[in-house]
Amino acid sequence: MAAAPATATPIGVRAEDLEQVAFNADGLVPAVVQEEATGAVLMLAWMNREALVRTLETGRTWFWSRSRQEYWCKGETSGDRQWVRQAYYDCDGDTILLIVEQEGRGACHTGERTCFYRAFGPATPATAEGDAAAR
Amino acid sequence: MAAAPATATPIGVRAEDLEQVAFNADGLVPAVVQEEATGAVLMLAWMNREALVRTLETGRTWFWSRSRQEYWCKGETSGDRQWVRQAYYDCDGDTILLIVEQEGRGACHTGERTCFYRAFGPATPATAEGDAAAR
Numbered sequence: 001m002a003a004a005p006a007t008a009t010p011i012g013v014r015a016e017d018l019e020q021v022a023f024n025a026d027g028l029v030p031a032v033v034q035e036e037a038t039g040a041v042l043m044l045a046w047m048n049r050e051a052l053v054r055t056l057e058t059g060r061t062w063f064w065s066r067s068r069q070e071y072w073c074k075g076e077t078s079g080d081r082q083w084v085r086q087a088y089y090d091c092d093g094d095t096i097l098l099i100v101e102q103e104g105r106g107a108c109h110t111g112e113r114t115c116f117y118r119a120f121g122p123a124t125p126a127t128a129e130g131d132a133a134a135r
Numbered sequence: 136m137a138a139a140p141a142t143a144t145p146i147g148v149r150a151e152d153l154e155q156v157a158f159n160a161d162g163l164v165p166a167v168v169q170e171e172a173t174g175a176v177l178m179l180a181w182m183n184r185e186a187l188v189r190t191l192e193t194g195r196t197w198f199w200s201r202s203r204q205e206y207w208c209k210g211e212t213s214g215d216r217q218w219v220r221q222a223y224y225d226c227d228g229d230t231i232l233l234i235v236e237q238e239g240r241g242a243c244h245t246g247e248r249t250c251f252y253r254a255f256g257p258a259t260p261a262t263a264e265g266d267a268a269a270r
Contacts, residue, residue: 011256032167032176039174041167044230056255088251091243095179097251108226116223116232120191121146
């Protein structure tokens with residue numbers, strides 16, 4: 001890769017933002033991760049308060065593994081790191097959206113770029129394009 | 136609006152797809168809704184199996200309201216309907232992604248187009264552009 005390595009752009013933690021986040025009964029909130037360059041939704045994982053703070057402070061995506069009961073920083077072992085460029089919370093404060101620069105192969109542990117690589121039903125993009133063309 | 140009204144493109148329900156979906160202990164799975172035309176992530180809501188089946192069968196977004204304990208079809212009262220064009224499930228089967236045509240004002244009950252209209256920290260797009268320009 002000739003491209004310069006990605007660097008972190010920490011977003012910073014503001015108390016007034018954190019107060020808006022509604023963690024569930026387990027102290028968790030779902031975080032949707034979207035790729036900045038393509039708009040592709042890459043994955044969804046869960047954060048507790050500490051994972052959210054680490055994410056905002058470091059500019060890397062930190063999550064809480066419900067199965068392993070531990071923090072994990074995306075790409076720390078695989079190298080497929082995510083560099084956070086924008087971070088949002090929704091109207092109810094119970095979902096986070098992170099816009100990232102995805103490094104390496106992608107977000108999915110299977111090697112796919114996005115975790116959402118399986119479509120319901122027959123392939124639909126052709127249908128959607130057909131609709132768009134018909135309008 | 137001079138544009139022709141949007142119409143449904145049902146995706147269809149396949150048993151082999153449904154079997155891949157891992158509902159949580161409450162029988163729910165989070166569904167991320169993304170706008171087809173802009174790539175914007177609009178909202179996240181929850182589905183039980185019946186809501187997922189209704190969504191795939193009707194081509195409209197159906198969810199399960201945890202607070203009201205009832206089904207709701209997005210836009211049925213507001214007119215801000217969502218027409219499903221593509222539907223995906225992730226590698227673990229525990230998150231759904233719906234690509235929709237958003238009708239009306241948008242997805243958020245506040246009147247915003249997306250529910251993710253509040254950013255953490257200082258505005259970051261300028262920073263991200265600065266980084267991109269510097270690379």
